[in-house]
Every structure is written in C-alpha cells, then in structure tokens.
Amino acid sequence: MEQKLIYTNRVGEALDSLVDSFGTPEVYVLCDVNTKSFVLPVLTAQSTAVADAKVIITRSGDANKNIEALASLWKSLSDLGATRQSVLVNVGGGVVTDLGGFGAATFKRGMHFINVPTTLLGAVDAAVGGKTSVNFNGLKNEIGAFADADAVIISSCFFNTLPQQQLLSGYAEMIKHALLQDKAMLDRLLGYSVVYPQFDSEALLRLLEESVAVKQNIVTQDHGERGIRRALNLGHTAGHAIESLAMKYQSPVPHGYAVAWGMVVSLVLSHMELGFPSDILHRIADYVLKNYGPYDLTCKEYPELMDFMRHDKKNASPDSIAFTLLEDIGKPICGYVVAPDKIEAALDIYRDLMHI
Amino acid sequence: MEQKLIYTNRVGEALDSLVDSFGTPEVYVLCDVNTKSFVLPVLTAQSTAVADAKVIITRSGDANKNIEALASLWKSLSDLGATRQSVLVNVGGGVVTDLGGFGAATFKRGMHFINVPTTLLGAVDAAVGGKTSVNFNGLKNEIGAFADADAVIISSCFFNTLPQQQLLSGYAEMIKHALLQDKAMLDRLLGYSVVYPQFDSEALLRLLEESVAVKQNIVTQDHGERGIRRALNLGHTAGHAIESLAMKYQSPVPHGYAVAWGMVVSLVLSHMELGFPSDILHRIADYVLKNYGPYDLTCKEYPELMDFMRHDKKNASPDSIAFTLLEDIGKPICGYVVAPDKIEAALDIYRDLMHI
Numbered sequence: 001m002e003q004k005l006i007y008t009n010r011v012g013e014a015l016d017s018l019v020d021s022f023g024t025p026e027v028y029v030l031c032d033v034n035t036k037s038f039v040l041p042v043l044t045a046q047s048t049a050v051a052d053a054k055v056i057i058t059r060s061g062d063a064n065k066n067i068e069a070l071a072s073l074w075k076s077l078s079d080l081g082a083t084r085q086s087v088l089v090n091v092g093g094g095v096v097t098d099l100g101g102f103g104a105a106t107f108k109r110g111m112h113f114i115n116v117p118t119t120l121l122g123a124v125d126a127a128v129g130g131k132t133s134v135n136f137n138g139l140k141n142e143i144g145a146f147a148d149a150d151a152v153i154i155s156s157c158f159f160n161t162l163p164q165q166q167l168l169s170g171y172a173e174m175i176k177h178a179l180l181q182d183k184a185m186l187d188r189l190l191g192y193s194v195v196y197p198q199f200d201s202e203a204l205l206r207l208l209e210e211s212v213a214v215k216q217n218i219v220t221q222d223h224g225e226r227g228i229r230r231a232l233n234l235g236h237t238a239g240h241a242i243e244s245l246a247m248k249y250q251s252p253v254p255h256g257y258a259v260a261w262g263m264v265v266s267l268v269l270s271h272m273e274l275g276f277p278s279d280i281l282h283r284i285a286d287y288v289l290k291n292y293g294p295y296d297l298t299c300k301e302y303p304e305l306m307d308f309m310r311h312d313k314k315n316a317s318p319d320s321i322a323f324t325l326l327e328d329i330g331k332p333i334c335g336y337v338v339a340p341d342k343i344e345a346a347l348d349i350y351r352d353l354m355h356i
Numbered sequence: 357m358e359q360k361l362i363y364t365n366r367v368g369e370a371l372d373s374l375v376d377s378f379g380t381p382e383v384y385v386l387c388d389v390n391t392k393s394f395v396l397p398v399l400t401a402q403s404t405a406v407a408d409a410k411v412i413i414t415r416s417g418d419a420n421k422n423i424e425a426l427a428s429l430w431k432s433l434s435d436l437g438a439t440r441q442s443v444l445v446n447v448g449g450g451v452v453t454d455l456g457g458f459g460a461a462t463f464k465r466g467m468h469f470i471n472v473p474t475t476l477l478g479a480v481d482a483a484v485g486g487k488t489s490v491n492f493n494g495l496k497n498e499i500g501a502f503a504d505a506d507a508v509i510i511s512s513c514f515f516n517t518l519p520q521q522q523l524l525s526g527y528a529e530m531i532k533h534a535l536l537q538d539k540a541m542l543d544r545l546l547g548y549s550v551v552y553p554q555f556d557s558e559a560l561l562r563l564l565e566e567s568v569a570v571k572q573n574i575v576t577q578d579h580g581e582r583g584i585r586r587a588l589n590l591g592h593t594a595g596h597a598i599e600s601l602a603m604k605y606q607s608p609v610p611h612g613y614a615v616a617w618g619m620v621v622s623l624v625l626s627h628m629e630l631g632f633p634s635d636i637l638h639r640i641a642d643y644v645l646k647n648y649g650p651y652d653l654t655c656k657e658y659p660e661l662m663d664f665m666r667h668d669k670k671n672a673s674p675d676s677i678a679f680t681l682l683e684d685i686g687k688p689i690c691g692y693v694v695a696p697d698k699i700e701a702a703l704d705i706y707r708d709l710m711h712i
Contacts, residue, residue, distance in 0.1 A: 109502055
C-alpha cells in the first residue's frame with residue numbers, strides 16, 4: 001500500500017476531510033507536551049475532528065520513546081474504548097510518529113493512523129515510509145514494525161516554533177535526498193536560506209514536497225528494506241557512529257547534524273572509491289562547515305568510531321563495514337564494503353575539510 | 357505473502373532443510389516449560405539446527421501471554437545478539453506461537469520465524485494465518501500484528517503427550533472448518549475417532565492437512581480480516597461469551613469446548629434464520645453432547661451472555677449482536693445481526709439439544 005501524502009499548510013481542513021473519508025470514526029490525538037502547548041490549540045481551532053477527539057499525551061524526547069510509553073499509549077487506547085475502526089492522529093516530531101505509529105499498528109492488530117509531523121526532520125524523514133519503533137534495551141529503534149500511516153499531512157506551518165538547530169537537522173536529510181536524486185534539486189536546496197525566522201515557509205513546503213517524493217519513491221520500491229531502500233542510509237554509517245560517540249561523551253548532537261558530517265565522510269569515500277565529482281564534495285563540505293560547524297574528531301577516536309560502524313544495525317556483518325556511496329549524484333551503490341585503512345584516510349580528509 | 361505450510365511427522369528434518377534454505381542463519385528456539393521437557397529433546401536429537409540453537413524459555417498458560425513475557429523475549433533476543441536475518445522457531449501451543457510470532461515480527465522491525473505447533477488446537481488454528489498477539493489490560497489478544505510465519509511445520513507426532521481434553525479442543529476447530537467447506541470432509545471428521553491413545557496419528561495428519569487448507573484458503577483471500585475471514589468466526593460469538601462467563605465463575609473451559617457449544621448455538625440460529633438443514637444440526641449437537649458434554653446454562657445467565665456477545669472484539673457495534681451463520685454447509689453469511697429475543701430462543705433450543 002502506498003501512503004497517502006498530503007502537502008498543505010491548511011492542516012485542520014485536510015484532517016477533517018480525511019476523517020470524513022474514513023467514515024467519521026472516533027478520533028484520538030497523540031501529542032507530546034510541546035505539541036500539546038504549541039500545535040494542538042491551532043488544530044483544535046481549525047478542525048472539528050481534533051476538537052472532538054480524545055487527546056493522549058506522551059513525554060517528549062527520544063529517551064521517552066520506550067516500551068513504558070508504548071504500554072501507556074496502548075492502555076489509554078484500550079481504556080478509552082478505541083477500536084480497529086478508530087483513527088489515531090500523531091501530532092509531533094519523530095518520537096511521536098514512531099511511537100504512535102507502532103502503537104496504532106499493534107493495537108488490536110492494527111487501527112488506522114495519520115501522521116502530522118510538526119518538525120522538519122519528522123516531515124522529511126520519520127513520518128513517511130512506514131518505519132515505526134521504540135528504543136529498547138539501550139538500543140535505538142530495537143523494537144518496531146513496518147507499518148504505513150493511512151495518510152501523512154506534510155506542512156511547514158509549525159516550523160516557526162522550532163529552534164534553528166532543529167530546522168538544520170531536518171535540512172540535512174533533505175540534502176541527502178537531493179544527492180540521491182539530481183543536481184537541480186541540490187542547487188535549489190543549497191540556494192535556499194533555511195535561517196530562522198526569515199525563511200519562506202511556502203517555498204520550504206515546495207522543497208519539502210520534492211524531497212519527500214524522493215524518499216517515497218524509494219520506499220515504494222522496497223518497503224521492507226532489503227535492497228534499494230538502503231540508499232537512504234547515505235551518510236548514516238559514519239553519522240550514527242558520530243551520534244553514538246557524542247552520546248557516549250555525554251554531549252549528544254542532533255541527528256541531522258550527525259548525518260551532515262556523516263555525508264561528508266561518505267562523499268569523501270565516494271570520491272576515493274568511485275570517482276564521485278570533487279567539486280560537489282567540496283560544495284557540500286563547505287555548506288556543512290558553514291551551517292553545521294565541524295564535529296571535532298581526533299585520530300585517537302577512530303578505533304571507537306569504527307567499532308560503532310561495525311555494530312550498526314544495518315551493517316550486515318561485524319567483520320566488515322559497508323557504506324552507501326555515490327558514483328555521482330543520483331547513482332547510489334549500497335552495501336559497499338570499505339577497508340579500515342581507507343576509512344581512516346577518509347576521516348583524515350574529513351578533518352581537513354572541516355578545518356580541524 | 358502466502359505462508360509455507362509443511363505437513364510432516366519428520367519435523368527435525370523439515371526444520372533443517374528450511375533453515376538451510378534460509379542460508380543457515382542463527383537459530384533461536386522459543387519453548388514453554390512443557391515443550392522444553394517433552395518436545396525439545398526429540399527435536400534436538402533430530403535436527404542440527406535445533407541442537408545448535410539458543411533456547412529461550414517462556415512460562416506456559418494463557419495468563420503468561422502478556423507484555424512482560426513479550427519484553428522478556430525481546431530482551432533475550434537482543435542480549436543474545438539476534439539480527440533480522442536470524443530465525444526464531446516457536447515450539448509450542450497457541451501461547452508460544454502467538455507470543456513468539458509477535459515478538460519476532462517486531463524485533464528490529466521483523467526477523468524470520470517458523471512455527472512448530474505441538475498441540476492440535478495450535479496446529480489447526482493459532483499457528484496458521486498470521487495472527488500474532490499478547491493479552492493486555494485484561495483483554496485477550498488486545499495487542500498484536502498480522503504477521504505470517506516464514507513457514508509452519510504441521511505434524512501430529514507430538515499429540516500423544518496431550519490430554520484427551522486438549523485433543524478435543526482442537527478437533528472442534530476442525531469441525532468448524534469442515535462446516536465451512538463440504539459435507540464429505542465433515543463425514544470424515546465425525547467418523548474418525550480422536551480418542552486418546554488409540555487415535556491413528558497418520559490419519560489425523562491427513563485430516564489436519566485438509567482442515568488447515570480450508571483456513572489457509574480463507575486467510576489468503578482476506579488477510580486483514582475485513583471480509584470473508586470473518587467466516588472463521590463461526591461458533592465464536594456465543595463461544596467466546598461462554599468462555600468469558602466460565603472464566604468469570606472461575607471454572608474456565610477449554611477454548612475448543614466453548615467453540616463446540618457456540619457452534620451448536622450458531623447452527624440453531626442458522627436453522628431458524630436461514631433454513632440450515634436440521635439433520636446436520638442434530639448430528640453436530642449429538643456429537644458435541646457425546647464428546648464434549650453440555651455446558652450448563654440457565655436462563656438467568658442469558659443477559660450476561662448477551663452482554664459478552666455485544667462487547668466481543670469482532671462485534672461491530674454494541675447496539676446489536678452479529679453472528680457468522682450458515683445457509684448450508686460451505687455457505688457462510690458473515691455479520692448477520694440477530695435480535696435479542698431470537699438469540700434467547702436459540703439458547704433455549706441449545707439447552708434442549710444438550711438435554712439440560
């Protein structure tokens with residue numbers, strides 16, 4: 001089943017017409033404490049379905065995307081009398097759509113759900129593509145399901161409450177999508193100013209539309225992530241390792257920032273191994289340095305970084321490290337194994353590019 | 357995806373060849389305390405895959421099919437280093453295949469799993485058809501997923517350790533399948549003696565094969581239970597109500613017994629409403645009375661029974677009570693709403709037929 005994607009800043013209207021099209025079932029809304037304060041009042045004013053809905057609140061933050069929150073969501077749905085025909089509307093960032101999607105997909109073996117991502121990262125990444133999950137046993141997204149939302153309403157109207165860092169975090173995933181697609185899309189993205197609060201919200205919605213379409217197209221070809229979907233992992237092998245390292249040193253970095261730095265590493269490797277054009281590598285590296293700053297790495301940390309890469313969930317075997325690389329823009333190669341000494345060389349070049 | 361069903365009493369051999377066909381991944385076996393004692397030693401002797409597997413034990417009994425057991429299964433898989441490529445072999449009755457199936461379907465968003473049902477009820481019902489679940493919030497199967505096993509190995513070689521009551525419990529579901537299919541199958545079933553320990557195990561495997569095929573055929577047409585799959589609910593509206601009533605009085609009855617009594621009620625209603633042949637109704641009623649005995653009902657309990665029927669998970673609205681009825685053998689009508697006074701009349705006739 002392909003997910004229905006709706007791009008609009010008239011979110012309440014879109015929700016009401018979706019709920020109508022489902023035969024006006026009972027509606028439940030899942031919010032975290034932030035979206036309850038900043039987004040729910042807006043939607044309540046705009047949408048009869050939301051105004052009449054029963055609201056369930058979950059705690060914000062990735063640390064609360066756990067099975068306790070999941071059990072609490074299940075309990076609320078069960079106690080409030082939700083049925084398979086009811087619809088859960090997940091209003092929030094990735095934590096809310098991951099948790100709410102998994103909760104809905106497993107409540108009575110599956111009730112309807114709609115995602116309303118309220119962060120740029122959520123809109124471009126988490127809310128689309130059917131990956132739902134919670135963290136478990138100290139591991140990210142260890143438990144979950146592939147389960148498509150009945151619909152995702154993608155808007156940019158809630159982003160003006162986001163801090164600049166969160167905007168940039170989502171923007172890194174958009175750049176990743178452009179690298180998987182074509183140069184014109186990349187040019188448009190690098191030319192757009194995502195700086196808060198001057199950014200043009202309608203223009204961002206149009207960029208978002210073409211960006212999400214890249215992901216949707218890939219996911220439709222490979223829902224269960226056995227082939228081409230791994231292209232979306234571009235920048236994530238080194239990115240996740242940086243994220244884990246930063247977490248270990250108790251100075252966590254936003255996911256999109258780690259992806260931005262990881263992308264630079266991937267493009268260096270792509271250039272070394274597959275002749276990816278160096279001018280584009282330098283353009284991306286400069287953009288990342290200017291907007292995201294450098295992630296400070298020393299060569300002492302290389303062994304630990306490589307260890308994280310070896311044990312990444314998507315790495316097939318701990319004996320080798322595989323990357324998604326690019327021959328050129330729009331030409332991904334998945335599962336490309338790179339020898340440790342070459343990865344170290346790429347990390348050296350990354351440090352040069354980041355002026356470290 | 358259609359589930360691969362393998363009918364054989366050489367279970368170990370079948371398992372090894374399946375695991376080979378998956379590229380010999382790491383194997384995990386889920387048992388309960390009973391199958392650990394009675395079945396695991398047999399499989400360990402027959403199968404290299406099982407002999408080399410890591411074994412995870414869960415507590416037996418429906419009361420232990422809960423999210424604590426689920427979290428414990430997830431934790432074991434995670435700690436033991438299972439990956440998406442690993443395979444979980446669920447060895448047991450419905451509790452093990454429901455729990456293990458749901459655990460596997462949601463571990464890292466889905467690892468492989470194989471069901472090896474060791475009870476007749478498990479083989480004919482729980483292990484096939486992709487319904488996985490745990491009980492939650494005092495409700496049966498409140499949380500779960502539709503997730504097909506990669507394969508189900510159906511055998512009759514473990515049934516000789518089952519008490520007579522458990523054999524009959526599974527046999528009721530086989531009679532249900534025959535009623536949904538054709539008269540010749542019903543004749544074969546009613547003519548076979550399922551009495552322990554004289555039953556012919558190979559003949560039972562052949563009856564099982566044609567019985568499971570009925571379910572598989574229906575499930576393939578309607579995996580998500582939106583249409584014809586509800587035919588499998590024959591006997592379950594009144595059956596679940598009797599089960600709940602018995603539970604409430606703290607003298608629980610086996611699921612299949614409740615289905616047997618519920619089938620008599622459904623056939624009475626089918627005769628009253630749709631002209632279902634009375635000779636078959638009487639044959640089934642006599643068979644149930646002789647083998648299962650009566651479930652003692654008084655008319656004082658009618659209101660409570662009807663209340664349970666109204667709130668059954670598969671009943672669309674609490675304002676009315678819908679049944680799966682039969683116009684004739686092989687001709688089910690799903691979602692047939694019957695007025696309360698007619699249900700009471702049918703319960704009166706049920707009591708006559710059961711000589712209460």
